[in-house]
Amino acid sequence: MSDEQTYIKFAIADFSRVKECASACKSMLGTQIFDAVIDALKKEIAVPAQKEWDKSIGGERFYRYVCPECENVLRPRSKFKYCPYCGQRIDWEDKS
Numbered sequence: 727m728s729d730e731q732t733y734i735k736f737a738i739a740d741f742s743r744v745k746e747c748a749s750a751c752k753s754m755l756g757t758q759i760f761d762a763v764i765d766a767l768k769k770e771i772a773v774p775a776q777k778e779w780d781k782s783i784g785g786e787r788f789y790r791y792v793c794p795e796c797e798n799v800l801r802p803r804s805k806f807k808y809c810p811y812c813g814q815r816i817d818w819e820d821k822s
C-alpha cells in the first residue's frame with residue numbers, strides 16, 4: 727500500500743474522532759460536515775475491483791469486473807482509476 731493511502735486512512739481516523747467530539751457537543755452541522763468529509767475520503771481508499779462471472783455471455787466462461795461500492799460493471803480495458811458511476815477509487819492490481 728502506498729504512503730498516500732496510509733495517510734488517507736490516518737485522516738479518516740482523525741476526522742472520525744473529531745466527528746465524535748462534534749456529536750458529543752450536539753453540533754449537528756459539525757457532525758454532518760465530518761460525515762461528508764469522511765465519506766469523500768473513503769472513496770479515495772482503493773478497493774479491489776470485484777471479479778464475477780459474466781452470465782450474460784453464457785455460463786461461467788467469462789469474468790467481468792464490477793465496482794465493489796455501487797456494483798456497476800467496469801470495463802477492464804479502460805482501467806479507470808475511479809469508478810465512473812460513484813467515484814470509488816479502484817485497485818486494479820490483480821494479485822491472483
Ligand SMILES: [Zn+2]
Nearest residue numbers: 793796809812
Ligand atoms: Zn462505483
